[in-house]
Amino acid sequence: MTGFSAADSEAIWKVCRGTADAATYTERFDALVRRVAPDLPGSPAASYRLAVGDCNHDGVEDWLCWYTGRGPTGLGNGDYLWNSANTEGAYTFVVSGKIGDAYAEYMQDPFLTLPSINGSLAQPMFREWQGQYGSCNGALRFDPLGDTWRRAYFGTLLE
Numbered sequence: 001m002t003g004f005s006a007a008d009s010e011a012i013w014k015v016c017r018g019t020a021d022a023a024t025y026t027e028r029f030d031a032l033v034r035r036v037a038p039d040l041p042g043s044p045a046a047s048y049r050l051a052v053g054d055c056n057h058d059g060v061e062d063w064l065c066w067y068t069g070r071g072p073t074g075l076g077n078g079d080y081l082w083n084s085a086n087t088e089g090a091y092t093f094v095v096s097g098k099i100g101d102a103y104a105e106y107m108q109d110p111f112l113t114l115p116s117i118n119g120s121l122a123q124p125m126f127r128e129w130q131g132q133y134g135s136c137n138g139a140l141r142f143d144p145l146g147d148t149w150r151r152a153y154f155g156t157l158l159e
Contacts, residue, residue, distance in 0.1 A: 004106055008032055012093050012106075015045045016065035036108045037090040039072035040080075044090060053139030055094050055131055056103045064139055066092040066123050067109070084119035087111045092123060094131060105131045 004012075011025035012032070026045045033044040040047075047069025052061040067090035071078055076085030089109030096103035109121045110130075122130075 004032070009104075012065065013063075013095070016048055016050050016063075016093065018050070033067070033090050037067075037088045039075070039088065040067070040090060041070055041073055044069065051139050052097070053136040055105070055136035055139075056096065056101075056133045058096075058098065058101075060096070060098045060101075062094055062097045062103070062136075064092065064094050064136065066090075080121065081123065082120045086121065087119075089121045094136070103132075107131065 008028065011028040014022045014025040015029045022045075026043060029045045029048075030043050033040065037044070044067060047067055048065050049068045051064040051066065053064055054060065055062045055064065067080060069080060071080040071083050071086040072088075076083040080086065080090075089111060091106055092109055094103075094105040094107075109123050111119070112122050113119050
């Protein structure tokens, strides 16, 4: 997690969790993402989604936040993933779901050149993203489940 300050982490998780004051942190969040993926369209913060998965394989769901938007305009097919012309991956952010655990990974989505992929970016939702403990199998985004379920899961943490 080198290169990130406590203020950066606060911005990341305020935006990713969609807290009531998340808009206050959008500019800082976007600047962080643009360090590694400068050509993403619009505000990257608007295209990040919260997820859960056991990334460090300790039996506790960890928090993930990854980019779900479009790739840079004019590169390849315009998609973010499966686009051999888009080699600059955005960050995927991961922190432990266990209270008091220091596990965290803030890493750039890797560009893979495996023959089966033919050059593309990888992320947890496709089970190919590899972190410190290997694949984060079972990663599941919240947005398809609806805001009501997300608010029930978080309770007052979003306020």
